[in-house]
Structure formats: structure tokens, C-alpha cells
Amino acid sequence: ESQDSGKKEAIVKEYACMRKTPLKSKNPDIVSALETLSENAFFHDDEARRLAFQKAAGVIKSLNFKIKNINQVKGLHDVGKHSLEVIKDIIEEGSSIEVENIINDPWFHQMKAFQSIYGVGPSKAKKWIAQNVFTIDDLIERTDLHSSFDHRMELGISFYKDLNTQVTKQHALAIKNLIQQHLEEILPGCILVLAGGFRRGKASGHDADILLTHPIEGKEIGLLPKLLNLLSDSGLVLHGTMETGHNNPQTIMKDKGKPLASNVDHFDKWIGIMKIDKNLKDLDSSDNENDLIQLEQNSLTETSIETKKGRLSKKRSFVQTLDNNEDFARDTKKKLASNSKMSFEQLLALSSKDKQWVARRVDIIVVPVSQFFYALVGWTGNKWFNRSLRLYSQRVLGLKLTSHGLFDLNRGTSLPANSEHQVFDNLKLEYIEPTDRNC
Ligand code: CTP
Ligand code: MN
Ligand code: MN
Ligand code: MN
Structure with missing residues (x-):
């Protein structure tokens, strides 16, 4: 200094x-x-x-x-x-x-409070304030408003306390490991990374952002519905939306403008709320970065790697993919939807009774390993860092950066990356550590 x-x-x-x-x-x-x-x-x-x-x-x-x-x-x-x-x-x-x-304006505080409800944005918050609704309890008591709530808001209001208590990093890692344990029953050798704010060094956050891949490209196909089915059977799912079926880099390249124009990615993903045991402890306290190093080495050697379950060939021809059954995905979506058919009254009753679990926001994103490091940058954030990366990429390099890759839209080519360092190299940028991406 x-x-x-x-x-x-x-x-x-x-x-x-x-x-x-x-x-x-x-x-x-x-x-x-x-x-x-x-x-x-x-x-x-x-x-x-x-x-x-x-x-x-x-x-x-x-x-x-x-x-x-x-x-x-x-x-x-x-x-x-x-x-x-x-x-x-x-x-x-x-x-x-x-x-x-x-700061002293009550309107600003009400906006902040309402905004922090899962499923609620500024326009809804504004409407409520204009209707003389000021607190979360008002929202519950004013039954005249209830017909205007959608299911997400009903969950957000019912589980306001749970969902607005910060998730600690230890709890987030425990959630990651819980998911990993379930995955072992479906597809051994998956790699999970806790991304989002935790990866940027935050000690707590509003959710757990979990990136999921398998070192063998293609193994991840059809994985998400199977995982959600199992998590749901284990009573771990309160609510969520699952997106599947457009996880294909070819479509992304061909379809120039459209999907790439938005900052939303097209991975199979589940955005939802899990029921997590209050006493869930992270038994294996291992953090992310070991798995990442393993993945980088895997991609670099191009031959074979050691996974937890033994030596696996990376060659695509040997890949025994999961049954990518669209009917199964559809059935799972139906099953998950029926889980969330609970009425507002039922949700309120459920949230107010003495329960062993806490409602936690979890994002699960399934990524093909060839796109993994771009997805990792995108899902590590933060939001403003991403915005800057994409603007820079567009304006300075004339390339389109998304969570799927770095694309030359005119030539129809993309630049692969086997590590985060390589993403930055491709962008001709000095590497910035995740903990220095808190713009
Ligand atoms: N993100 C994304 N696509 C989405 C949602 C989020 O690429 N549909 C990115 C965001 O830009 C962010 C990262 O994923 O960089 C994590 O998002 P989020 O969980 O909203 O924010 P965090 O930075 O993790 O903050 P918090 O600790 O409050 O969860
Ligand atoms: Mn909100
Ligand atoms: Mn997050
Ligand atoms: Mn998130």
C-alpha cells in the first residue's frame, strides 16, 4: 500500500x-x-x-x-x-x-424482502407493496391474494425461513456428497464440483450449484432423470424443474443466433429444492479441486484414467451409455410434478411442523466432459465476471463465449479447453483465480 x-x-x-x-x-x-x-x-x-x-x-x-x-x-x-x-x-x-x-426508505426494504422470496421478482414485489402488503406474514394472511400465487411463490413463502437461511459451505459440500453417493448406484466415477459463490471463496450462499460430469464423454447422457428419480425415491426432493434433451453441441453450433444469443445454457439441469437432514455432516471432507485436477489430467492424456472404480477407457466406442430413454425422462418429470402438487395450505402446514430436514435450494447441471471447463467458468461466476468475459470475447475477439464453449460463428468452429487455464488461454486473457472473480 x-x-x-x-x-x-x-x-x-x-x-x-x-x-x-x-x-x-x-x-x-x-x-x-x-x-x-x-x-x-x-x-x-x-x-x-x-x-x-x-x-x-x-x-x-x-x-x-x-x-x-x-x-x-x-x-x-x-x-x-x-x-x-x-x-x-x-x-x-x-x-x-x-x-x-x-437505506431508510421502507419501500426499498420491502422490495428487498419480497425479492428474496423464491419465485418472486421485482414486478410482483412492487404489486404487493402497492396492495398494502408489507411482510411475509401479510402474504400468508391476505387470502384474497392467494389465487395470484404460482407454485414457486407458494414454496418460497411457505419455506421462507429455510430458504433464506444461508447455506454454509460445509452443508453445501455435504449435499454434494449426498448426491455423489446416489450417483454411485447409477453411474460410478462421476465427478461433481461445487461451483457458484462457494468456489469463489464465499463461506455461505443462497444455494448449492453442483456441476456434474463423467470423465468419459457420453456417459452422462440420460443421467439426470435417473438421478432425480432416485433422489425423489429417497425422499430428498421437495420441488424442482428438470430440463433435459437439448444437451447437444451440434444443435448449438448449427442453430447459430438463437440458443447462443441468450446467456442461458442448454445443459440438462435441475433447479429445485431438496429436503436435507439438519444433521447431515460432510463425512468425506474432500473439497472440489482434487477431482478437477484428475479431470484435467484425464483430458490431457487422452488415453485412460484412474477413477474411483478402476481403470476406464476414454474411447467413445467403448462407452456403454445409460439408456437415454425419453419416456423415462418424461415419466420422471411427471413423477416430480406430482410431488409438487401440494396445495399452499399443505405446504404451510408442512413447513411449520417440527421437521428433521431443512429446505435447500440446489442447482444440478449435467455437463459433457468436453464442455466441462467452459461450464465451470460460467457456473462459478460471478454474474458480472461472466458478463464481462462475454462482452470482451465478442468485442475484442469476435467470438461467442457461452457455458458450452468459445465459438467462431462465421466459421462454425469452436476452441476446446481441457482446463480453466485453457479457457483463459483461448480467450487470450491472463488467468484469474476463482477467488478473484468477485466483481
Ligand atoms: N448461472 C448460469 N445460468 C443460470 C443461473 C446461474 O450460468 N441459469 C451462473 C451465474 O451467472 C453465476 C453462477 O451460475 O455466475 C451461480 O449462480 P447463483 O447461484 O445465482 O449465484 P452465486 O454467485 O452462487 O451466489 P449465491 O452464493 O447467492 O448462490
Ligand atoms: Mn427472487
Ligand atoms: Mn449459488
Ligand atoms: Mn444457483
């Missing part, structure tokens, strides 16, 4: 994906103020402002010194006039009136 910090101006790289952004900022008050402004703009449907403040917050998060003088941040990339004023107020007065006003 420099002593003469009042004179020196920091240099900030243009794209957030070129900067190291650790979890803990040296300027937490400023970051939190700018993010409050961003969130408030989001609540007011002002996307441009939301982005402007978010970008400014991102730049400040990447600074490796404590701002003591406004001159240190003047002229910094993406720190606009408005953000500068806010920063100046905080440095010189200790706070910004504009930000204080938002």
Missing part, C-alpha cells in the same frame, strides 16, 4: 475479467453504497443505471488500496460522475445522503 496515495492515480483495466477482484474489498463502505444504488435502480427498472453503478462498484472492488482521497479514483474507467460524488461524500462526510435516503 502506497503512503503517498493522495497523488497517485490507480490504473484499472477496461474489462472486469482482466482484473483481480477478491471477495473482501479494501473499500467496503463505498462498494456497499454503490451496490445499494445499483439495486435501487434495478427495483425501479432502470437497467442503464443499475449497470452503471454495478460497474463502478466492480472497479472499486478491484482496487488493492483504501481510498483516502477522491483524486485517487478520478478518471478511473467506469467510475462516472454520479458514482464519484457518492464516493467523495463517503470519504469526506462518512456517508452519502442519497444512499442513506434509500
